[in-house]
Amino acid sequence: MGLKNKDLLGLKQLSADEIMEILETAKAMKMVLQSNVKKTSHLQGKSVITLFYENSTRTRLSFELASKYMGSASANISASGSSVAKGESLLDTARTIDMMATDIIIMRHSQSGAPHFIAPHLNASVVNAGDGMNEHPTQALLDMFTMYERWGDFAGKNVAICGDIYHSRVVRSNAIGLNKLGANVSVYGPKTMMPIGIDKMGCRVADSVEDAVKGADAVMGLRVQLERQHKSLFPSVAEYSHFYGISEEMLSKAKDGALLMHPGPCNHGVELPTCVYDCDQSVINEQVTNGVAVRMAVLYLLNARRNNL
Amino acid sequence: MNIIIKNCNVLGKEQKELFIKDGKFVASYSDSEADRVIDLGGKQVIPGLIDMHCHLREPGFEYRETIASGTRSAAKGGFTSVCPMPNTKPVADNAAVISGILKKAQDAGYCRVYPIGAASKGLSGKELAEIGLMKEAGAVAVSDDGKPIATAELLRKVLEYSSDFDMPVLNHCEEMSLADGAMNEGAISTSIGIRGIPTAAEDIMIARDIIMAEYLGLPIHICHVSTKGGVRMIRDAKARGVKVTCETCPHYFTLTEESCLDYDSNFKMNPPLRTEEDKLAIIEGIKDGTIDCIVTDHAPHHEDEKVLEFSLANNGIVGFETAFALGYTYLVKPGTITLEKLVEVMCFNPSEILKLGRGGLNEGDDADLTVVDLENEFTFEKDKMLTKGRNTPYDGYKLYGEPVLTIMGGNITYEKLC
Secondary structure (H helix, E strand, O other), X not given: OOOOOOOEOOHHHOOHHHHHHHHHHHHHHHHHHOOOOOOOOOOOOOEEEEEEOOOOOHHHHHHHHHHHHOOOEEEEEEHHHOHHHHOOOHHHHHHXXXXXXXXXXXXXXXXXXXXXXXXXXXXXXXXXXXXXXXXXXHHHHHHHHHHHHHHOOOOOOEEEEEOOOOOOHHHHHHHHHHHHOOOEEEEEOOHHHOOOXXXXXXXXXXXXXXXXXXXXXXXXXXXXXXXXXXXXXXXXXXXXXXXXXXXXXXXXXXXXXXXXXXXXXXXXXXXXXXXXXXXOOEOHHHHHHXXXXXXXXXXXXXXHHHHHO | OOEEEEXXXXXXXXXXXXXXXXXXXXXXXXXXXXXXXXXXXXXEEEEXXXXXXXXXXXXOOOOOOOHHHHHHHHHHOOEXXXXXXXXXXXXXXXXXXXXXXXXXXXHHOOOEEOOEEEOEHHHOOOOEOOHHHXXXXXXXXXXXXXXXXXXXXXXXXXXXXXXXXXXXEEEOOOOHHHXXXXXXXXXXXXXXXXXXXXXXXXXXXXXXXXXXXXXXXOOEEEOOOOOHHHHHHXXXXXXXXXXXXXXXXXXHHHOOHHXXXXXXXXXXXXXXXXXXXXXXXXXXXXXXXXXXEEOOOEOOOOHHHHOOOHHHOOOOOOXXXXXXXXXXXXXXXXXXXXXXXXXXXXXXXXXXXXXXXXXXXXXXXXXXXXXXXXXXXXXXXXXXXXXXXXXXOOXXXXXXXXXXXXXXXXXXXXXXXX
């Protein structure tokens, strides 16, 4: 069936069927990843560029490895070492990359809508690797893939997400994707970090961490951006972790065997204590592996669409 | 130039002929004395429109617009008088800059230009600008537009001092500490991850202004109202006898925040596009007289400043060449208000608030008029605009009420008649 659009801008733009196709493809890619010879030829003769305007460890490296495992020519550009530092506009930079016969541009940008803005101007496919507070589609896809491997189905499953909901693109993409596949999403965090109208995105706004995680099949913590403390969104790290952190006790209110997830990087002792990070239910490290498989799947499907046109 | 206009309707009433001589409407004279005789074939004549809130960008930002290009665009939109805001470079906060603007406007000859001076020096919100001297030079009001008059204390001084010179005070209402955003705050801004500006930011400042005007018993004019709460407070204040007037713009009664879903910066302005509920409240406010004026807030930008990531793009859209047609198509045609009411909010009320003495079509009045085609639909095309700006959200809109002839002081400033 394949993907409908040239670009992967967000979960908003994907149908339930397309999401499922990505997850199924990721299963096969994970097998490649776990084999002795991590090499396919799907992207041979193709070029993949990562263009990152914000820092990243996991996302950038996993995209880069994914494209290399699949045989593409790949290169990285970051804002500080390019003409961006000379004041080149985003559109000019993107067009420049596009004119080098680039097939896929993977972009992270601090501004919401930045990939949506450039995509229509480019021949290359644009993959959103995180845009401002809007979406982080491949993170949500890898989260959903991690769930899918365990559950086999999303219908009626409950997912709790706790932390800085306002600034989180991970929440938005997960809420959209999980809703499309029939799961229920509960969110909780300080009111100062709860965006108005989040309920309209199909999220139940919980009253407490306990209310959010009670009966959950998966519990997801979010990184607290400690620099935001200066904006008076919360009074102190100690108070935050006391009222909003996911403690062992809180995790025990979730269903037996519920998955404990975190997109990383994690502030140990803030959003969750190290003992929770490392507990048996934690799939945080597996999420990282799955990130490569899911990104291979995304690159594979986008490239297949390009080849078929 | 002697012009005779034949076969026209004047504000709904049929009137066969209008006679213009030496820049004024006069009693009849014979066709042979006329330089031109224009047969309108029954088209509508209205008094020349007045835009009391626009940005002509000169001096300082001529790459966006000049006084000549801006007033030419205004003439195409049916305006014969426009009031540019003082956020130029240098700021229009002294008599010299005001005089310079008037000189350029006169040289261009497309519109009467009535500059609005800065309320505070350099728009800095700190000390009073030379309001009296600016008035002498030709400024008709003061404002720190783009920003609110910064503190309640300064607002008080501006209102008090301006009243000595009978100078209207126009205020951009926005509580800046709440306004760190790029669109209306709500479910849409949350869904697309853009920082929102709450309606409360506008409402809090409108409340402050009403309270201060009421306390001092002095008039204040609220710029570009966009919220339901703002309309309600102004309605209540007027009923109590507070001397408050206000304006809105066509985009606040034709568009909503939903237009921002695709991150198109042609829908980014300040105040931001609000909800359907706010839009309906604005329309109701125009209908019941709470809102006195429709202004354009014409804000041309260079493409480099607009074709950007949404949050980084400049605020504002151009508006001269769509304002009347949007008012006619969205308010008059559906029967919400009459043509007379539209002329009231786009001519008579701005003239009264700024004490311009314009809008007359009688013998002895300056010959400022606009002819509008109310019958034929037209497609608005951004590439045919006369403004330097291309930042309009209305490209391709099918509208009624195209201005086809504009006369200012007896001179034809725009003509599209066949």
